[in-house]
Amino acid sequence: MQPKHQDFLAGAQDSLPILLGVIPFAVICSVAAVSVGLTPFEAMGMSFIVFAGASQLAVLQLIGEGAVWMVMVLTAWIINLRFTMYSATLAPYLKDEPNYRKAPFAFILSDQAFGVTMSHFANEIPANPAWYFYGTAAAIWLTWMISAIAGALLGTLVPASWGLEFAFPLSFLALMFAALKDRPAVIAALVGGLIAIISKGLPYNLGLILAALLGIGAGVLAENIAEEKMEGAAK
């Protein structure tokens, strides 16, 4: 059996190419935090405590808009619901691991760590799959933290006149297009987006949460209809 540290290092090594995407994203999260008025220390603290970039950016935008905290927390949780999917997929590979090790590595589970791990497992399951995942998660977390610190320090150098708050919708655009993998996902995005425009006037930014839920519902519905059509065609 392969030693555990070897699988850990293999996971870390396979994460190297994706780090090129992690560095700017972490920098952006910190710069964005400073641009809405957080101190560099608070910006670093947010990345360290939360460590989930998309939800951090969403909450920062809401801070800029003066939303109430309950809506910010709910929005962050909704964006991070996707982690339960990753958690369920990784669970069988971690079943023999003790909780004191699973818990900290679950805390640093990221989109990128999940992506690298599962694309490797699709070809080959290592002798210690849990340690391979730990290696990817650790490499990405460490890179994120260093970049977040750099970004927090850089952020103070960016003048407000640059209008950097426009970087928020731009970053969400890129993440959104990466999620539009098929037609039901496109429908989910269109419905979520249009409802968000219509319901923007609702108090406490609740329109955002309403739009997100209706968009998800529309995606499920579109997928069901597509499947029924396929079954109909098969008959």
Next chain:
Amino acid sequence: MNGFPLWLLFIAMALGTFALRFSFIYLFGKVEMPEWLRRALRFVPASVLAALVFPALTYSNGVVDLTLGNIRLLAGIGGALVAWRTKNVMWTIVVGMVLFWILQAL
């Protein structure tokens, strides 16, 4: 912020997020993820992100503005093209911001 301490906000975000991350890793063998939930979760990123993007690009001074006078919309469409082709956060921001600054200067 309505006086709500920032650090408590971070902790509330983090506790929920950790619960979501640890959920099925912790519960493996005890609870299976129901099929309907798995199907719904797949659409979370597309829906939430669109709900964040669309109003940010279409609203100008508090009203929906779909004219050429709305520079965020124009720069956003440019950014969307880059996002669609590259799926890269950094390039989308670079192109979108440069467009935004050019349109602002015109």
